[in-house]
Amino acid sequence: MKKLLYIPVNTKPEHLSTSKTVSREFVNRFLAKNPTFELMEIDICNEYVPELNYKYYNGRAELVSSDEYAKLNTEEQQAVARIKELSNQFVSADAYVIAAPMWSSFFPARLITYIDCVIQKDKVLKINEDKVEGLLDDKKRTAVYIQSSGGVFPKLLSGQINHGTTYIEDIFKFIGIKDFHKLMVEGTGKDNIGVEGAEKKAFEDMDKIIDKMSE
Numbered sequence: 001m002k003k004l005l006y007i008p009v010n011t012k013p014e015h016l017s018t019s020k021t022v023s024r025e026f027v028n029r030f031l032a033k034n035p036t037f038e039l040m041e042i043d044i045c046n047e048y049v050p051e052l053n054y055k056y057y058n059g060r061a062e063l064v065s066s067d068e069y070a071k072l073n074t075e076e077q078q079a080v081a082r083i084k085e086l087s088n089q090f091v092s093a094d095a096y097v098i099a100a101p102m103w104s105s106f107f108p109a110r111l112i113t114y115i116d117c118v119i120q121k122d123k124v125l126k127i128n129e130d131k132v133e134g135l136l137d138d139k140k141r142t143a144v145y146i147q148s149s150g151g152v153f154p155k156l157l158s159g160q161i162n163h164g165t166t167y168i169e170d171i172f173k174f175i176g177i178k179d180f181h182k183l184m185v186e187g188t189g190k191d192n193i194g195v196e197g198a199e200k201k202a203f204e205d206m207d208k209i210i211d212k213m214s215e
């Protein structure tokens, strides 16, 4: 079976979170349309995602092994094992749903910690002296980034304000996942939209994206 990896980025329980509410509906509709997919879910704000430490690395995106690994204490060895596990899970997926709130024009820091964990040499990146290449164009992969925000941001200003969205698109394309989509859940903090209005619009917008990801 193919795998959908769902990555919510939020400490809130689902019923209190706009991004989690919308993304759960997205995942359910995606799976209904794509019955050959099974769901993998990693709640990165509530599950173990190690903070990176220089001791875990030999070089860029390369985890220690053998002698260097043996020098680590038990907790550090567990962190290295977990980083490998997170990276393997990420690589095994065919479709990705990442859902986060906008925080300070970006996303919560936990997501960058997770990305630093999963981007590993010879799994996700090929690192040569003269060039670095993404390896995740090895099969058909597709991704959507779902972002909730208090404000509403015109697409034209995206590069200046919507830094989380721009970054996620750039890094996914860089590692080889070129089929990338965005679902904005905007205006949760605005009187004339609010959580209900923002969610309603997102529920209307999502089928078009699911269709594209299912092609």
Ligand SMILES: Cc1cc2nc3c(=O)[nH]c(=O)nc-3n(C[C@H](O)[C@H](O)[C@H](O)COP(=O)(O)O)c2cc1C
Pocket (backbone or CB within 6 Å): 010, 012, 016, 017, 018, 019, 020, 100, 101, 102, 103, 104, 105, 106, 148, 149, 150, 151, 152, 188, 189
């Ligand atoms: C720490 C923090 C920072 C935020 N920064 C922004 C921001 O820069 N721009 C914005 O429009 N909304 C910002 N918001 C509002 C959230 O993006 C908004 O409430 C969103 O709908 C929350 O989604 P959630 O319910 O999934 O957490 C911020 C909220 C918090 C708690």
